Amino acid sequence: MYDESEKPRALVCTEVWGGNRKVIRTVKMPSLIAWVASVPLNEGKGGGDLHYMSVCDYDLISRVALADVSGHGSEVDGVTQTLRNLMRKNINA
Numbered sequence: 001m002y003d004e005s006e007k008p009r010a011l012v013c014t015e016v017w018g019g020n021r022k023v024i025r026t027v028k029m030p031s032l033i034a035w036v037a038s039v040p041l042n043e044g045k046g047g048g049d050l051h052y053m054s055v056c057d058y059d060l061i062s063r064v065a066l067a068d069v070s071g072h073g074s075e076v077d078g079v080t081q082t083l084r085n086l087m088r089k090n091i092n093a
Contacts (some may be wrong), residue, residue: 008033011062016067016087018052020080029055030063030067050080056092063087 008026011017017027024037038049052065065083069076 007027011053013055013057013059014091016054016084016091018050018054018084019037020050020069020076023051028055029053030059032064034064050076050083052084052087054087054091058092 004021008028009017009034010028011069018036020038020040022039024039027034027036034053036051038051040049050067050069051066052063054063055061065087067083069079
């Protein structure tokens with residue numbers, strides 16, 4: 001499930017990473033190292049637990065969004081995409 005030898009995921013400028021799928025991984029951002037463990041109830045179908053991380057154009061602003069949306073599976077996919085789009089749109093704000 002989690003391989004400690006796996007290299008951490010290093011986010012780069014203007015990148016938004018995350019979602020509502022299963023992930024167990026170390027993530028590096030400027031001045032921040034996080035361990036993300038998200039395992040949806042119905043694996044493979046997504047779930048209400050979502051996570052997004054982003055880094056601005058100049059490696060100055062790092063953001064983390066965590067949420068537990070009521071509902072699971074495809075019914076919350078729209079919410080996760082809306083959050084991702086908002087983080088992308090406002091990445092430098």
